[in-house]
Amino acid sequence: MTQTKICGLSTPETVRAALDGGASHLGFMVFPPSSRNVPPDLAGRLAEPARSRARIVAVTVDPDDALLDVITAALAPDLIQLHGRETPERVEAVRRRTGAGVIKVISIGEAADLARIGAYESVADHMMLDAKAPPGSATPGGTGARFDWSLTAGRKFARPWLLAGGLDPWNVREAIHLSGAPVVDVSSGVERGPGLKDPSLISAFLDAVRRA
Numbered sequence: 727m728t729q730t731k732i733c734g735l736s737t738p739e740t741v742r743a744a745l746d747g748g749a750s751h752l753g754f755m756v757f758p759p760s761s762r763n764v765p766p767d768l769a770g771r772l773a774e775p776a777r778s779r780a781r782i783v784a785v786t787v788d789p790d791d792a793l794l795d796v797i798t799a800a801l802a803p804d805l806i807q808l809h810g811r812e813t814p815e816r817v818e819a820v821r822r823r824t825g826a827g828v829i830k831v832i833s834i835g836e837a838a839d840l841a842r843i844g845a846y847e848s849v850a851d852h853m854m855l856d857a858k859a860p861p862g863s864a865t866p867g868g869t870g871a872r873f874d875w876s877l878t879a880g881r882k883f884a885r886p887w888l889l890a891g892g893l894d895p896w897n898v899r900e901a902i903h904l905s906g907a908p909v910v911d912v913s914s915g916v917e918r919g920p921g922l923k924d925p926s927l928i929s930a931f932l933d934a935v936r937r938a
Contacts, residue, residue, distance in 0.1 A: 728902050730935050731888060732928055733785060733913040734762030734921065741772050743925035745779055747932030750909070752776050753783040753807065756797055761921030762913065766800035773801060783807050783829065791823060798824045805829050807854065818849040827851035829888065833858040834873045840881070847884040854911060857891030875904040895930040899938040910935060 732744040733753030744752055754769035755762040764772065766784075773782045784803040786793065788810030797803065806820060807829040821828050830850035832842050835858040843853055855878065857871040872892025889907035894915030902910060916927040 728907065728935050728938060729909040730932055731783065731909060731911040732916065732923075732931075733783070733890075733911055734760070734917075735772060735923060736762060736764050736768075736921065737923065738772060738775075739925050740923040740928060741775060743928040744932070745776060747929050748936070749780055749928075749932060751781045751783050751805070751911075753785045753911070753913075754801065754803075755785045756789075756793070756801075757785065757787045757809075766797050769797075770800040770802070773803075781805055784826075785809060788812060789820075794820060794824055798826070805851070807831065808850075809856075814845050814849050817846060821849070821851075829854050831856050831890075834877065834891075836873075837877050840877065843883060850885060852886050852888060852909075853883060854888040854890055856911075875901050875907075878905045878907065880906065893931075895927060895934045898931060898934050902935070902938045 729750035731751035731753055732749045734755045735741050735752055754764055756766055757763055776782055781804040783805045784797045784801050785807040803826050805827045806824055808817060809831045817828055817830050828850045829852040830846045831854040834855050857873040886908060888909040888911045889905050890911035893901055893910055893912045898910055912931055916923055916931050918924040
């Protein structure tokens with residue numbers, strides 16, 4: 727069955743909805759420009775009910791070593807998602823420093839962008855394929871943009887991968903069938919406003935994935 731990551735959680739109610747619905751991964755955004763940002767200590771408290779039930783993901787953008795140390799101490803994530811311009815060397819350094827697995831995000835706008843994946847497959851534990859953010863966006867993801875999901879149909883990757891970008895309860899079934907993604911990631915598609923996750927939409931998304 728397709729697994730699901732609910733990203734940008736910031737309240738106990740939405741964490742509970744994600745866990746009750748069977749989400750496999752819970753993402754906590756540690757990036758101040760984002761409307762979904764939560765301080766690492768709060769993220770740690772929110773994530774506590776998820777331990778041993780789902781994989782805890784710290785979502786970051788070009789984090790420095792000081793921030794990685796704070797995240798590791800306060801949140802103790804299973805995975806760190808790198809959503810910036812991190813090089814393969816930096817990805818490897820993050821893995822060594824934190825002891826956590828790494829999800830490296832690759833922004834996709836066209837088929838040629840898939841070629842970037844190869845440089846990271848030897849250093850990242852997972853790849854995430856996300857739509858390129860629109861010009862002028864303050865954040866690299868979570869914008870609701872999507873790419874052509876059929877670009878990944880039939881492709882084999884060396885690492886487990888996640889599909890992100892523009893998913894919601896009404897289109898995720900189509901996205902799974904077109905892309906062949908083993909894991910789907912949602913953020914803005916389960917919000918009632920910027921950064922405001924809706925428990926009912928989270929439940930609807932997880933139900934749609936189960937039915938896909």
